[in-house]
Amino acid sequence: MKKRNLGEGVFQICNGLVLLLVSLVTLYPFLYVIFASFSDPLKLMGNSSLLLKPLGFSLGAYKKVFLNPSIYSGYMNTVFYVTVGTLVNILATCMAAYVLSRKQFMLRRVLTIMFIFTMYFSGGLIPGYLLIKDLGMINSRLSLILPGAVSTFNLMIMITGFEGIPESLEESARIDGAGDWTILFRIIMPLAKPTIMVILLYYAVGHWNAWFHAMIYLRDADKMPLQIFLRDILTRSQLGAMTGQTDVEDVGQTIKYATIIVSTVPILCVYPFIQKHFVKGVMIGAVKE
Template sequence: MIKRSMGEKAYGLCNGAILVLLALVTLYPFLYVVFASVSDPVKLLGNTNMLLWPAGFTLNAYKKVFSNAAIYTGYMNTIFYVVAGTSINIVATCMAAYVLSRKQLKLRRFFTLLFIFTMYFNGGLIPNYLLIKDLGMINSRLALIIPGAVSTFNLMIMITGFEGIPQALEESARIDGANDWVILFKIIMPLAKPTIMVIMLYYAVGHWNSWFNAMIYIRDADKMPLQMFLRDILTRSQLGAMAGQMEVEDVGQTIKYATIIVSTVPILCVYPFIQKHFVKGVMVGAVKE
């Protein structure tokens, strides 16, 4: 046992107090949304203090959200976009990162600069729409998956992760007769698993929260993602409130908070399964000098 000095104890207490305070500041907005979503609208509007527990209790906001049968169609569509889109994103990003991380590639710097160029300049909304139209992807599910198959920002992170893998592993694999496909999928990607999981999370969250592209490119309601249905519910509620056509319990702020919970909680459940990969170092001891 190492005896700590008074200064170390004081530092530990101050550090712990600051971390607890930061945790409360970070957690309270989420708790506020949860409490507000199940609060009585009249009491919630009359509340002027911090909301530390529900102001009354009612599930009318959630009933309003789930009373629309289309919400379930939105869930299934969003799950499809997240699974299919993220799979394509990871495969395409890993393949591009593998090529651009090979130092022996000719014009490597040139191709990398081409990707980086797209981070700062793009054609704009109308040229993008015309491109999607010419590709025949208007009102197609592919319009929400293919155009954003590779994020340049995520690609740069993946390249950095691949470059951190010792070259000796690739050289030994080539001596054993492995080609680039084997090296990528059986050596590089398993060793870069923490990086891949982080990028996978970024892509999945992006697909889950996406609604703007669907509003532009999708026409059929049966192809719309969840966020579009929730946006329509919220818009109709606000328009009804402005027109005075809805009851007080339905025009309350609770409908807004309920839509936030409905659209946020499912993707939050993914974090605990990926968090361990954020700090896991799988390269420790991989190469012996």
Template structure:
């Protein structure tokens, strides 16, 4: 039997809905503004000083200029390399570390975890890290963006917690059948931890996709630049000349503005399309630690 709500409860529900609608609008509108601006006519957009509710004279000219620029495509390919290779290394090393530290009979687990957690609060610093990268011969190479970030302590803790929640009886049964640690990890632990692994893939993948600071410090060769560093050059240094070299003088500024918006969309949409496919695993990830023997 459904209980009848009081006037106060109904008012509270309506206010909650109103608040959520306002929050959604405030959160979503900046994205829509960039989207509408990227497909608007440059001349009309330059004259507009108000809120955009729709594109002003629909055109894909800005996207044509973006994709005709070779550096954008180079940045795309580099970013895909960093995301795929970097995330693969991240998941592999994090899984190995989490498995070793989740074993109940392993030695010195607590001291090792304390040393690992210590690095979350105190790092070596930017200058020592820069010198170390140079001494290791990784300066101005792709590996400078992958090896130093090969493992996240926070993600290691999350995966370790997931592994510890798996009943130990499964491991004991496997060992009775002659399985070693690698067999247990890759045949039992990882298949049972797919929701957590999917979340880790998303965390690491988004981190690599959005990374630009390390590239700005360690890379000098523009052929190795990720997409986000190219986007930064366009937005911060206002370097859209390479995109609009064939545009007349009076039209260069408005076209340059739409190119900025189009580049933002090109750099944002791929990672947005990935979220819906992995979102369901966040719900399953909430159940970490709920399995009991």
């Protein structure tokens, strides 16, 4: 091993300092939200400097959030939508990507163009609502799962990942008598695991944060996801603070940060289990030989 000269050492130190600064800048907004959610509202209102620790200590904002009985049903509904919705998304996307990645499929180019067209043009909100209504899915959990079963952006990533698998594996499997379903589920999908895990994370985060379609299509409160209830709590706290209602004014400044923590931390816990696949999955197809 050659000894590093002085210039290389200085570069490494500067590079480390820059990366550390970038990490702190990236991490600080999240730390600010955590500190603010536990801070005393009155002290937080009077603070105009950097927030490096909680100002006092108060759980009033979290009490306002969790004393709402709808929060728990919202959590259960969101877990259902994330679990079932992501499963449907992955299966539908993998099946579509398998078909569109087969070079011998004659309609491959036509169907790919049709999928890509939907990335740039859509019918809009009213036609979409009328379609869901005609399909009988208004106030149905299916309205949050089936219409978005396939994301074109994720489909393109999946197609690229499937195309990177050698065709010789499929040919040898067909010689042994394997059909398309066997090839997809026992050969293609296991080999494309990094890509699938990345797409799974994208879909799961999308379902976890979704609230707009639930607000439009659902009517019953017992079917609403968590984000709808958190939005209602935040809206009521802001209106109460504006009208001077003392029962919400005292936590009006911190409840918005508490809702962010409640809605963000659970999905963040999923990332460490997928992190090892993330870089490899998103880089598939970036380099061609």
